[in-house]
Amino acid sequence: MAPLSRLFTVLLAGLLAGLALAVAALPGNLLLGWAAKSAIGSYAALPAALRTPATPQRSYVYASDGKTLITTFYDVNRTDVPLTEIAPVMRQAIVAAEDRRFYDHGGADLRGLARALVANVTGGTEQGGSTLTMQYVRNVLKTDPNRTAEQRAAATEQTVGRKLQEIRYATALEQRLSKDEILNRYLNIAYFGAGAYGIAAASQRYFGKAPADLTLAEAALLAGLVQSPDAYSPIGGNADAALARRAYVLDSMVATGAVTAQQAAAAKAEKLALHPTAQPNGCTAVADGHDDWGFFCDYLRQWWLTQPAFGATVDEREQALRRGGYTVVTSLDPKIQATAQQQATAVYGYDNKRALPIAAVQPGTGRVLAMAVNRHYSLDANPAGQANHPNTVNPLISGGGGVDGYQAGSTFKLFTMLAALESGRPLATGFDAPSKLPTRYPDGGEGNCDGKWCPANANPQWMDGYRTMWDGFGRSVNTYFVWLAEQVGEDKVVEMAQRLGIRFRADADANFARDDAANWGSFTLGVAATTPLDLANAYATVAAEGTYCTPLPVVSVTAGNGEKVPVGEPSCKKVLDTDVARAATDAARCPVGQQTTYGQCDGGTATAVDRIVGRPVAGKTGSSEENATETFVGFTPQAAVAGIAANPDDPGDSVGSAVQARVIDAVARVISTAVAGQPVRDFTAPSRELAGEVHRPVEPTRPQQQSDRSGLPPGLLRWLQGRRG
Numbered sequence: 207m208a209p210l211s212r213l214f215t216v217l218l219a220g221l222l223a224g225l226a227l228a229v230a231a232l233p234g235n236l237l238l239g240w241a242a243k244s245a246i247g248s249y250a251a252l253p254a255a256l257r258t259p260a261t262p263q264r265s266y267v268y269a270s271d272g273k274t275l276i277t278t279f280y281d282v283n284r285t286d287v288p289l290t291e292i293a294p295v296m297r298q299a300i301v302a303a304e305d306r307r308f309y310d311h312g313g314a315d316l317r318g319l320a321r322a323l324v325a326n327v328t329g330g331t332e333q334g335g336s337t338l339t340m341q342y343v344r345n346v347l348k349t350d351p352n353r354t355a356e357q358r359a360a361a362t363e364q365t366v367g368r369k370l371q372e373i374r375y376a377t378a379l380e381q382r383l384s385k386d387e388i389l390n391r392y393l394n395i396a397y398f399g400a401g402a403y404g405i406a407a408a409s410q411r412y413f414g415k416a417p418a419d420l421t422l423a424e425a426a427l428l429a430g431l432v433q434s435p436d437a438y439s440p441i442g443g444n445a446d447a448a449l450a451r452r453a454y455v456l457d458s459m460v461a462t463g464a465v466t467a468q469q470a471a472a473a474k475a476e477k478l479a480l481h482p483t484a485q486p487n488g489c490t491a492v493a494d495g496h497d498d499w500g501f502f503c504d505y506l507r508q509w510w511l512t513q514p515a516f517g518a519t520v521d522e523r524e525q526a527l528r529r530g531g532y533t534v535v536t537s538l539d540p541k542i543q544a545t546a547q548q549q550a551t552a553v554y555g556y557d558n559k560r561a562l563p564i565a566a567v568q569p570g571t572g573r574v575l576a577m578a579v580n581r582h583y584s585l586d587a588n589p590a591g592q593a594n595h596p597n598t599v600n601p602l603i604s605g606g607g608g609v610d611g612y613q614a615g616s617t618f619k620l621f622t623m624l625a626a627l628e629s630g631r632p633l634a635t636g637f638d639a640p641s642k643l644p645t646r647y648p649d650g651g652e653g654n655c656d657g658k659w660c661p662a663n664a665n666p667q668w669m670d671g672y673r674t675m676w677d678g679f680g681r682s683v684n685t686y687f688v689w690l691a692e693q694v695g696e697d698k699v700v701e702m703a704q705r706l707g708i709r710f711r712a713d714a715d716a717n718f719a720r721d722d723a724a725n726w727g728s729f730t731l732g733v734a735a736t737t738p739l740d741l742a743n744a745y746a747t748v749a750a751e752g753t754y755c756t757p758l759p760v761v762s763v764t765a766g767n768g769e770k771v772p773v774g775e776p777s778c779k780k781v782l783d784t785d786v787a788r789a790a791t792d793a794a795r796c797p798v799g800q801q802t803t804y805g806q807c808d809g810g811t812a813t814a815v816d817r818i819v820g821r822p823v824a825g826k827t828g829s830s831e832e833n834a835t836e837t838f839v840g841f842t843p844q845a846a847v848a849g850i851a852a853n854p855d856d857p858g859d860s861v862g863s864a865v866q867a868r869v870i871d872a873v874a875r876v877i878s879t880a881v882a883g884q885p886v887r888d889f890t891a892p893s894r895e896l897a898g899e900v901h902r903p904v905e906p907t908r909p910q911q912q913s914d915r916s917g918l919p920p921g922l923l924r925w926l927q928g929r930r931g
Contacts, residue, residue: 249382252375255350256343259391263531263766264407264485267503269538270575270761276499276536277486279507281528282349283411284403286766289390292405293420297389298465299429300396302458305338309385313339313376339376342392349395349403393417398428399435400442400482407485412441414481422465423473426455441482449478490585490599498547500583502538502574505604505739506759515773531766535774536759537573542566545879546578546847549872553851553865554580556596560861562869563603564849565738566880569746569841571776572755574739575880576847577603594855602854604739610712611735612852614837615828618732619687620745621703623675623793625694627786628702632898633675633793633806635690641666643685645692647727659727661688664829668809674898676806680796682827684731691730697723699730705781706744706754708736732828732837738848745825745839746846748790751890752782789892794824798840803891804900814867815840818874821881822888825873829866834858836866838873843887845880849873 249257264280289297301308307315315337336344347353347361360368379388398408408428409417420428430451431438440448456470465473486492489503507527510516516523516530526532550562558580566575584597594600605611626635642655642662649659661684663669669683678686691699700723710716715734718726739757747754755778763771792802799813800823811827825840834857839848851869853859894900 249378252378253347253350255346255353256375256379259346259395262349262529264487265527265530265532265534267506267534267536269536269540269543271540272535274540275486275493276496276538277489277492277503279528280485280487281525282403283401283407283485283487284395285406285531286394286404287406287417289386289393292390292393292417293425295422295464296393296405296417296420296425296428298459298462299422299425299455300393300432301338301389302462302464303426303429303455304341304432306458306462308338308389311337313337313378313380314373336372337376338392339379339388340372342388342395343372343375343379345392345395345397396432397435398431399439401485410483410485412480412482414483421473421476422456422469423452423476426459426473427452427478430455440478440480445478489583492583497582497584498578499538499543500599501579501581501601501603502536502543502577502759504583504599504601505574505577506534506536508601508604508606509759513773515771532771533764535761535763537568537575537761538577538759539566539575539880541882542845542876542880543576543578546576546876549875550578550849551580553868553872556580556582557592559592559595559855559859560851560853561595561602562849562851562872563738564847564873564876565603565742566845566847566876567739567742567746567757569749569843569846570753570755570778572743572746572758572778573761573776574757574759575845576876577739579603600854603737605709605711605737609737609854610715611737611740612835612837612850612854612857613732613734613830614736614741614839614848614850615732615830615835616682616684616687617741617745617826617828617837617839617848618703618734619679619682619730620748620790620794620826621706621708622687622691622694622699622730623679624706624748624782624786624790625698625702626675626690627789627896628783629694629698631690631693632896633789633804633892634898634900636672636674637678637686637689639663639670639673639678639683639686639689641670641685643688645688645727647725661685661728661731674806675793676796676802676804677808679793679826680807680810682797682811687730688727691727695724696726696729700726703729703734703744706747707757708734708740708744710734732830738850741837741839741850742846742848745841745848747781748787748794749824749841749843749846750778750787751784752780752787753778754781785893785896788890789896791824791889792892792897794826794841795822795889797827798823798825800824804897806900812838812840812870812874814870815874815877818871819878819881821886823874823877824889827866827870829863832860833863833866834860836861836863836869838866838870840873840877842877842881843889844884845877847873847876847880849876 262282263284264278266278267276269276344361348358393405395404397403400411402408402411405417409415413424438448438451453474456473459465460467460470489500492499510527511520511523516526546564550564553562554560561579563579565577568575579602582597586597588597601607601609642660644655644658644660647659663684669681673683673686700719710719712735743757755776758776760774762774765771795802796807797810797812799810799816801807815823823840823842828837835850835852837850849869849872851861851865
């Protein structure tokens, strides 16, 4: 077959050479017309990719300002630009370098093709003979994401059949498209080496500038790369070859009349001045100095893979992100993120085994404003004995991927209060809270009360006595809320948490919630694992007066064709009665040192928050048993922020009570940044009906920060940890 193919090539070369001699004297227009009429097939019969290019392009991911680049995603580093945004010298240079007769032929240059075929079969210098239009056809077919790997490989086979197909497709294209449109398409798909596809990527890769700003010398160098990108790439160390090729292109431009000999000589004299710019690819390649953005980026990517708008399968959605040329404006606020990261690392350094993951959410939209933790989002190796610090790609803030979350302690008392309010019990519901409360739940561990679980208050002197939801929440009275959960029904409390978006990622928690929620007496004390993002969004639901919004990492997504993808709008629903949410918010003013509408706050566990935020704010602290974790979540009508201090790799490593004040301070300062410059908004008071019979107003006390640890007996704690695995 090889001798026959070679013989056919020689015969074809002779035929084309004869044709070239025969038509040499014909006018250009007549030659173009003949080429078009000789084309086999029509524009309508062309592969779809040639009629409507589906070439892969990188997707850009920006912060909420639409300007700060977080990263890009791509399989192929490429972005389309219109011809008007490409310097004229670049257009002239590529024509001079690759196809001087571009404006004279009809897609297939018979003279050039015959010359190349004769040279190739007779042992002369190897020549391509392909016009820009034919090269464009080849580039499209070999990169079309809708073709199979075998079909893409066939587009570059060195066969007569493939060359004839290129001629047929090229002449059909030229019947429909203008020369400028073909040139534009070619410049947007040609490979320039160093991973850069298209002139926009090449301009950035080699010179760190837009293609509209290319100089004559720069344009000539880039045009020279196309013939053999690897051989001529100056980034690969072939500076001499690149300069020699640049000189050839400049001479060709003189020959075509694009520049004068003097202009070419001046460009040749310019030294090679590269400014290589590597395009980030993926979440581990975020901007220098901002690897903390990687955790948000990873959350965005995981969200993207769940969206049907980007494909029917996870694989299709992944390919859409890397090849679809999307512009993604995320909800990440750079200022809030910077404060959150600064606060997280101020509490624990990057090398500390303990961590303070922080999440910020916008009430009423669910948009995620910040995700910070004292870790580098990186695949780099860690020092011996440090499995996941300072580098990790584990989703420590959002959970998933093996990260179940952390116990958030008394912050879960909110769900008990909401369930009670929803059942018709007012904020003034009173109970004489003892130091220890015997319950109906069996407990064979230490500290039980006649075989029953009896939780205790962390600070009896400050917490015991007659309490309502207001001061019970403010002082974080364990026995009051365990009693209240018993009155309402623990299953109602668990359901309330789930309604507000708390997910049970740990198998033991999920099983308890599904099979035995009615007997989960310790749930109100925050023994289930959660994440800062889930917790912040649950409290954001209360801040939004009962409107739950699914966490959303984007503001807008625009496809490569400029059309908006309908995924940026919040997905919200009413899950709480407005008055119930207002009542819970009223009580949540107590922990942070503020006063309720009815003047019923009397002490709090996070009174410093009032001073730091300086506007209406609410929130709750949480300390798990033996201070294994310390949590604070706070909110205003415009922002909800949660932070949980924990050891992500060892739940048994207690962070200690001393860090609680620093966690409170850190979260409060993130809230302050989030609301800076926004109008001061107050919370709306609940109805008197839901407030209940109000006692005389009390003057709030401002004691030192008080611990509100769960009060679980060690035996029960060990049993719960065993159930959690």
